[in-house]
Amino acid sequence: MLSTQDNELLTRVGPGTPMGELLRRYWTPALLVSEAPTPDSDPVRVRLLGENLVAFRDTTGRLGLVGENCPHRGASLFFGRNEECGLRCPYHGWKFDADGACVDMPSEPPTSVFKDKVRIKAYPTHESGGIVWTYMGPADKQPPFRDFGTEKLAPDQVAATKLHTTCNWVQAMEGNLDTSHISWLHQWNGVDDIPDDGSDKPGYPTNAMSWKFWKHDRAPRLEIEDTWYGFKYVGIRDTPNGYTHVRMSAFCYPYNTVIASVPFNTQHGLFVPADDENTWRYSFATRDQGSIAEVGGENLFSVSPFEFGPAEVGRNGIIPRRYTAANDYGIDRAEQRTSTYSGVREFISQDFMVTESMGPIYDRTQERLGTSDKAIIRMRRLLLAAAKRVAAGGDAPAVDGDLDYRSIRSAEKILEDGEDWRHLGTDDDPMVQLYERGAAATPVAGS
Ligand code: FES
Ligand SMILES: [Fe+2]
Structure with missing residues (x-):
């Protein structure tokens, strides 16, 4: 829950607003x-x-x-x-x-x-x-461009998209820092019929098994670690075989999220405010995503009944919205009763249904937060503190030119006995080293 004053401070981004001035310090x-x-x-x-x-x-x-x-x-x-x-x-x-x-x-x-x-x-x-x-901030504060991995990307690996959503940027971003909802909103009954392929053991599960873990333990415990770029956090779930599965995502100032995937991920999702009530969800590749995805065996959608978005989306471009509030996001009540949790066929529209239906700017004096909301609470605190710091004459966090923005990674894994999730996705993680050394072709599934 936030005070009315903090909710205004958090969400308003026009010229002269404290949050607007913070956001203007970044490319x-x-x-x-x-x-x-x-x-x-x-x-x-x-x-x-x-x-x-x-x-x-x-x-x-x-x-x-x-x-x-x-x-x-x-x-x-x-x-x-x-x-x-x-x-x-x-x-x-x-x-x-x-x-x-x-x-x-x-x-x-x-x-x-x-x-x-x-x-x-x-x-x-x-x-x-x-x-x-x-860069829309003061000229004397213009930072170097932050290279998340796009600066030296080969032309055939460049892939950027954007999607429009009709709600405030923080509200939209909260969905990406809410690991708990993948156990609910995005679930479907057929998960129970996915055969056990043997990857419920320490190491990297297949994506199909991840779906089972998300459904098996629907009240993940959240842990957070603050970092120079913001924070990373995990949702910790027990697997059917009694192991510890972690799904680690990252938040990078001011609106970047890196969502967990097997074995790790460097692709950013950005929630860029068009204005206070409209947001562009940008996504861009930071490397050859395909070679990493091979470890998981399939992508998030290949085993599910869902599509990410319209099939006609090109490699680069604006993704059209088929489902909006105007058609109730295509909700099918029969499907909701019998086969999918939401009744909405398109994965991304499941997210839009919940975040847009909160209203353009949700009144956070009305919310009741639980333990599963830890990460969004941390994100709000960091942003509010940073906006106040800039308003008081200080500098924005995570803009320095000597920081390694390419080292921001998420991860997903079943932990080894005694393994600490905090090393996952860091430069010290053997899986990261394997790929960063360019050995992406080496088969490592099940390791
Ligand atoms: S030149 Fe006259 S309005 Fe632009
Ligand atoms: Fe979601």
Whole structure:
């Protein structure tokens, strides 16, 4: 439960709000590269942290991100002409370059120097991993770009997506820091029929067996460890054979989550506020995900009756929403009674159903938190403290250039006797070393 004041502080991200100022200290996803694919391609509307912006790729390939409304009399530059290294307003032809300078003002006499005095708001951009990132904070606080593993990614391994959700970013992110709900919301009856394949023993289970463990112990114990980037936490479950299964996820300031998978994971899910009541869920690859997934044998969806999202989703791009509040997320009451816990066929829409149905910004004075909510409580505390620190003149956490952002990993495993979950996914974890050494082809299933 939060006070009204803390709930406001946590959720509001517009210019001048404490949380908005904290978020502006980080390089932030603004759009997918695929939305502005080629020089002089169509301008793109970008709503980010409560600001209306327009992105355009100029003739040289440079990506500009400027205020949406023309400084002359406010027409939207989304309707502008993207031509000859600048975006030209459709109303009177004023033209702006990617730095925000007014480079042409054809509606004024040729002798006029007025254009030299006019600028439009422009934010710096950096393209990495299929995403156009921007920095919207004070220039003297601009940190180096945080490389989560995308900077040297081979072109054929770049894969970024985004999905729109109609609720506050913290509310959406809380779902990714809530390991307990995979034992409920995402379950289905057929889990009981999955044959035991022998991986209920210390080591790395198959994904099919993980489903069984999640269903077998539906009240996981949570443990948290604070880290330089935020924290990591585990949901600890007993397996049918009496072993200890851990599912470890990570939270990285300010809205990154790395979700547990077998044997470990470096792929981030980001909850980027468009504004206080709308969020983009970005996801991007940090490495060749396929080679790691081989250890688990299958992915999360291959053994379940669920689909992640619409089948027509391309390798890069915006994932369309088939199921929304308007069609009750496609809930099928007969399925809910007989085969799946939620009655919703699409996995991601199961999440949307619960987080969006809380309302655009949930009133957290009304909630009753239990022991399974430990991780979200920690996330809120860290964010509130960081926002207050920045408001008081301090620096944002986890922005330094000498930190190793690629070392942020999640993991999932059945622990050996006496094994401490805290070493999982670290540079010292033998499984991480195996893959980081480039030995990904070595079969290790069942080890
Ligand atoms: S409103 Fe844009 S040039 Fe006049
Ligand atoms: Fe979920």
